Amino acid sequence: MPFTRIALRGGKPAEYRKALTDSIQRSLVATFNVPKDDIFMLITEHDASNFVYDNQYLNVQRTDDLVMIQITVSNTRTLEQKKALYKRMVDELAESPGLRREDVLINLVEVLKENWSFGNGIAQYAV
Template sequence: MPLLHVSMRAGKPDAYRQAILDNLYRAMREALNVPEDDQFMTISELAPANFRCGNAYGVERSDDAVLIQITVFASRTAEQKGALYRRIADLLGESPGIRPEDVFVNVLDAPKENWSVGHGIAQFA
């Protein structure tokens, strides 16, 4: 039950953005065993004045950097997260062609009782 959000600079075509979402979903299916059609994903496109990525931690980022934040059940292991990071970088490199240096991923753990996916109930608690 991941909840995923991507922030990026505005100006990329629809196909570019769709490739990001498609490959993020694929990476989550492969690395986290996310169920079929479990797709809760958004992209925010920001004007250059509203989007800044530095080159901290020895990573030279370009204007094509994407910030990806994924909230998951707190049950994911460090190994699963590591596999997810690698798979995301590989797939986004293939399509739409984002350099691995421009893929910034943050995974947030949330207890199952923190989720309601509809009907005003905590389905996973």
């Protein structure tokens, strides 16, 4: 069950934001074996003073179209799956909504399975 946070500069249309979430979900389904209907995402839009980044860290040339994606998942994926996710996500986002590959920052946060509750105060994944 991924929980995804997407941060970007404000002003993009609803269609753009929908293309972001659709592309990210397709990537998770394809590489992390996430069920299609297992989707929990938040989008936050920021003005320039609240969207701070280095436009050339590690020699990656970023623009104000930068999208920061943080995905919290259970710690059950291999290194190969993670690399496949990063590549697939950049490919999907380049296609729709048309993001430059340099403008996609992905951060994966792994947690233990018992750190999830999907409702009713129950740790559904705890064994």
